[in-house]
Amino acid sequence: MFPKLCRPLSSINFRTVKCFCKPRQLNKYYNIIARANSSASSSFLCDKNVIFVAGLGDIGLDTSKELLKRDLKNLVILDRIDKPELVCELKELNPKTKVTFMPYDVTVPIAESKKLLKKIFDKLKCVDILINGAGILDDHKIEATIAVNYTGLVNTTTAIMDFWDIRKGGPGGIICNIGSVTGFNPITQVPVYSGSKAAVVNFTSSLAKLAHITGVTAYTVNPGITRTSLVAKFNSWLDVEPDVAELLLEHPTQSTKECAASFVKAIEKNKNGGLWFLDQGILEDIKWDKHWDPCI
Numbered sequence: 636m637f638p639k640l641c642r643p644l645s646s647i648n649f650r651t652v653k654c655f656c657k658p659r660q661l662n663k664y665y666n667i668i669a670r671a672n673s674s675a676s677s678s679f680l681c682d683k684n685v686i687f688v689a690g691l692g693d694i695g696l697d698t699s700k701e702l703l704k705r706d707l708k709n710l711v712i713l714d715r716i717d718k719p720e721l722v723c724e725l726k727e728l729n730p731k732t733k734v735t736f737m738p739y740d741v742t743v744p745i746a747e748s749k750k751l752l753k754k755i756f757d758k759l760k761c762v763d764i765l766i767n768g769a770g771i772l773d774d775h776k777i778e779a780t781i782a783v784n785y786t787g788l789v790n791t792t793t794a795i796m797d798f799w800d801i802r803k804g805g806p807g808g809i810i811c812n813i814g815s816v817t818g819f820n821p822i823t824q825v826p827v828y829s830g831s832k833a834a835v836v837n838f839t840s841s842l843a844k845l846a847h848i849t850g851v852t853a854y855t856v857n858p859g860i861t862r863t864s865l866v867a868k869f870n871s872w873l874d875v876e877p878d879v880a881e882l883l884l885e886h887p888t889q890s891t892k893e894c895a896a897s898f899v900k901a902i903e904k905n906k907n908g909g910l911w912f913l914d915q916g917i918l919e920d921i922k923w924d925k926h927w928d929p930c931i
């Protein structure tokens with residue numbers, strides 16, 4: 636029998652349904668999915684439980700505020716930043732949504748991530764979406780950049796699979812990873828950062844292709860240069876360009892509010908495998924050229 640679902644079938648693709656249903660049940664599920672798909676974009680986030688890693692950062696805070704306009708049931712913010720005043724501000728925004736903050740450093744061992752997630756699942760019983768947004772930008776800090784931007788994201792994603800994987804009787808889920816335009820085309824003066832974001836984009840596209848096995852869909856949101864504290868000043872790799880930030884900020888950028896508006900629109904589209912480009916108010920799903928096919 637199809638596992639208990641804690642979210643609309645709309646975000647589970649037909650292949651997932653097929654592998655669990657007897658032919659005579661398929662029609663019933665196809666009709667349910669079709670109905671859910673038709674209404675999904677209007678009220679998809681309503682009443683959902685969302686975990687937002689790095690929800691208090693500059694992009695994170697405005698995106699949390701934008702999410703709170705969608706009548707979520709729960710918004711659980713995990714972050715290394717501990718700013719109670721920001722959490723209080725978020726709690727005041729929408730009485731329909733319960734905002735919770737829990738301290739979390741994505742570089743902890745995966746067992747710690749699982750312990751934290753178990754506390755959340757024990758409390759909420761059901762989580763619909765995990766947003767992984769932690770990131771640092773300093774190409775002097777090679778190990779830290781990879782640990783936060785990539786390994787931390789992979790570990791947090793892997794940890795939640797204990798609770799979501801349909802092969803373990805889980806309900807499935809949705810992963811939204813914050814990549815970057817530098818994951819498509821690098822800022823060559825910060826190759827370590829850009830490489831970590833390319834890794835996020837690549838990892839997430841694999842998750843999306845595995846959704847028919849795991850029941851967990853995935854996509855990336857990839858902001859362009861957004862005016863935040865992260866980009867104000869940062870080190871280039873081996874100091875190849877001491878003025879990298881100043882040079883980049885001479886070109887068009889976007890505000891965190893513009894980024895947040897596109898970010899939540901991408902979440903509402905809920906497209907498995909989405910490669911969302913978010914820059915200066917533009918939201919575009921990038922077509923990735925295939926140069927090689929593993930044929931498996």
Ligand SMILES: NC(=O)c1ccc[n+]([C@@H]2O[C@H](COP(=O)([O-])OP(=O)(O)OC[C@H]3O[C@@H](n4cnc5c(N)ncnc54)[C@H](O)[C@@H]3O)[C@@H](O)[C@H]2O)c1
Nearest residue numbers: 689692693694715740741768769770815858860861863865
């Ligand atoms: N600002 C931009 O131009 C831009 C563009 C594309 C992508 N991004 C990405 O967007 C995300 C947010 O960046 P931002 O510009 O808002 O900068 P920011 O510095 O305000 O946000 C970074 C967030 O990551 C969190 N974080 C860092 N290390 C962590 C750790 N070890 N454990 C848990 N959380 C940790 C911070 O606490 C903060 O919430 C980052 O992943 C960044 O790479 C930013």
Ligand SMILES: CCCCCCO
Nearest residue numbers: 815817860866880883
């Ligand atoms: C100004 C440089 C911004 C780099 C962050 C893009 O992910």
